Amino acid sequence: MNTAMEETQRIEQFLRKALVSERKHGYLIGVSGGLDSAVVLKLLVQAVGKENVLGLILPDRDTEKKSTTLARSLLEQEKVPYKVISMTPLLRHLGVYKDMPLFLLPTRGLKESIVRRFYNDYTKKLNKPVFFAQWEEPPTQLPYFYEGIAYYRIKHRVRMATLYYYAEKNDYLLVGCTNLSERLIGFYVKYGDDVCDVAPIAHLYKTEVRQLSEYLSVPEDIRNRPPSPDLIPGITDEYSLGINYETLDQILAGLEEGKTAEDLKQLFPADIVELVINQVKFTQKLEGKPYMLKRA
Amino acid sequence: MNTAMEETQRIEQFLRKALVSERKHGYLIGVSGGLDSAVVLKLLVQAVGKENVLGLILPDRDTEKKSTTLARSLLEQEKVPYKVISMTPLLRHLGVYKDMPLFLLPTRGLKESIVRRFYNDYTKKLNKPVFFAQWEEPPTQLPYFYEGIAYYRIKHRVRMATLYYYAEKNDYLLVGCTNLSERLIGFYVKYGDDVCDVAPIAHLYKTEVRQLSEYLSVPEDIRNRPPSPDLIPGITDEYSLGINYETLDQILAGLEEGKTAEDLKQLFPADIVELVINQVKFTQKLEGKPYMLKRA
Structure with a gap:
């Protein structure tokens, strides 16, 4: 990768150019409280100005409270207008929580430990970390195996539908926050967080995005958090990848x-x-x- | 195109083969009450048997009542298990109906005529049918122009998320009902009704799908209806295409x-x-x- 400064300038020019060639009025970004969306938000503000950026924070009941807090404070720090819309009512209406009744467990800690117990058990039975086994038929019956896959995927898809709704009604472009490491190993939800109009860090490995986050002074609280899709309690990126x-x-x-x-x-x-x-x-x-x- | 019989046999074999090569247990289909999904449903039942097909009917408040009635009766006639899930609560939660308050108009007839008045006015100002102009910036300010685009697109995207949820939780393949005429002119919602796992009529023009519908004895009520995306009252396919x-x-x-x-x-x-x-x-x-x- 170039130096952080050179790469930042290259990406900012790319973001300005896409806006002009697509004749749109600004960028819509989903901000999760994680590293990637924080870096992209910083790049957007520097590239096109905070008045041409709109942020959405789209938590559901499984989202860590800290994620929403960090997302809010970053957007406020950058003075970017934003909205918080809970995805829980959508998912509840579709029966998603009934299919995997984590809500019956009283504390987040208990949810995380139960989920990890299932995860470890599956990893042993599948002979590889669950992430890598999700596209194959399990050799034995694994309770909640398919429900768990459907459970996490629909979250990113309803988020995508919501992000595009706000992008299209404002005649904005939807910016994506997927990085190259995720793209190469399929660490995304197809027709979920992989789709957008412009993907400014899709050519950078995660460790390169981390370098940019330092150069762009992304708050340490965000930089130091273990990367996580924040979809199922207890499952961070590196835990699910092994x-x-x-x-x-x-x-x-x-x-x-x-x-x-x-x-x-x-x-x-x-x-x-x-x-x-x-x-x-x-x-x-x-x-x-x-x-x-x-x-x- | 082959004869209807030959083409039907070719598609059914294709559907069986996809199921085997993807090692899935069946097909999930969204049934709208329209011609394309009716033809695909018939093909699925003949190809893999009704017990390996699950239907979803996903209306919202703007969906014609007749569509849901026709979809239900076809699924019952074919003895395919199905569920009806209203998309209205999802769209209401996201504020979609507030952004285009058609619900304030008391009757369907009034909604249709108001929508058509806007549509005709836009077609004159844009100098082409609105469908063809939706990707360009309008030369003058058109009220509800972007809201209207966002309004219809989110409906197909939340449907896609719901269809994939049921497909993945049952380890089924999601079948798509887009035909070649629609695909060639972009008469679909990107990341909405254009995405699926298997697209059995994506190689057939609409008029060819109509021929198959006769051969497959799709009920006349469905065959004779004007094709419509059923997303905005009053806007059928041929009205929006001109x-x-x-x-x-x-x-x-x-x-x-x-x-x-x-x-x-x-x-x-x-x-x-x-x-x-x-x-x-x-x-x-x-x-x-x-x-x-x-x-x-």
Whole structure:
């Protein structure tokens, strides 16, 4: 990557150019209280001015209170207008919470520990971290396996629908906050947090976004938090991946530079290298279009 | 197109094959009471059996009552299990109806006539049917222009989120009902009714789907209805396009066969030919990925 300063300037110019070429009036961003959306928010304000940015905070009952607090304070600090809209009523109406009744557990701590117990049990039975196994049929019946997948995915999809609603009614562009590490291994919800009009950090590994966050003075509270999709209590990024971002990014960057699996296995645990390489291949298929027939 | 019988058999085999190769347990379909979803439902039942199909009817307050009635009776006739889930509470929670307060008008007839008055006025000011002008900035201020666009699009996106929720929680594939005529001119909501896992009629023009509907004995009530997205009262497909499907499909098929604009202008009004050709080009851009930077 360039220096943080050079990369920041390059992205800001890119953001200004997209707005002009699409003839839109501003940017709509979902702010989660996490690192990626904080970096993108900072870049937007510097690129097009706070008056041309609108933020949405879209928590649901499982969202950590701290996430909403950090998102609010960042938007206020940047003087960007924003709205908080709870996704809970939507999800409740669709019966999502009934299908995975975490709400019956009285405390957040209890929810987290029960979820992690299921997660660890599945990881053993599936012989790999659940994140990597979610697209395969489990060898044995795993209670709440499919409900758990559907549970987290619908959250990002109703958020996408809400973000696009506010973008389109204001004739704004929707900015996306997915980074390259997530894109390469499919660590997103298809037709959820992967869709947007403009994706300013989609070419940066997570560890590179972290460098930008320091340069852009993203508050330490946000920078130091364990990265988390904040969709299911207790499941952070690195917990569900079973790999930390430093290792993941070095493997991904190694592949980008043309290193072979054998090269990488000299540097990292062989099973992790295999897992990442297979997942990168699978994700390309995941991005494919729906099955369609050709005309006869 | 093949004969209706041949094409039906080809699609059914395609549907069976997709299920096997994706190792899923069945198909989830949104049934609207319209022609396309009726044809796809019939194909699914013949291909994989009614016990491996689950239907969802997802009306909102603007949906024609007749649509829900026809969707219900078709699903019952085919003995396919189904659920009706109103989208109104989701849309109300997001403030969608407040932004375009059609509900203040007491009767459906009044809503339809007011909407059409706006639509006709816009068509004059934009110098083309509103459908074709929605991606450009209007030359003059048009009240409810952006709200109207956001109003109809969010409906299909919350439907998509709901359909995928039921598909994923049952480990089913989501089947899409978009046809080729719609796909070529972008007559769909991006990240709404254009996304699915399997799209069995995406290679057929609307008029070809109509032929299949006769062969598959789709009830006449459904076959004879004017095609409509059923998103805004009064706005059917052909009203918003300003073209009927017979003409549209002949222009699209002509382009597919390599006819030039000049050839087609001998057969159809020049302005309509131009409109369709420009829209087909624009739609290819619409399908593009978000704006992204390459790595430095």
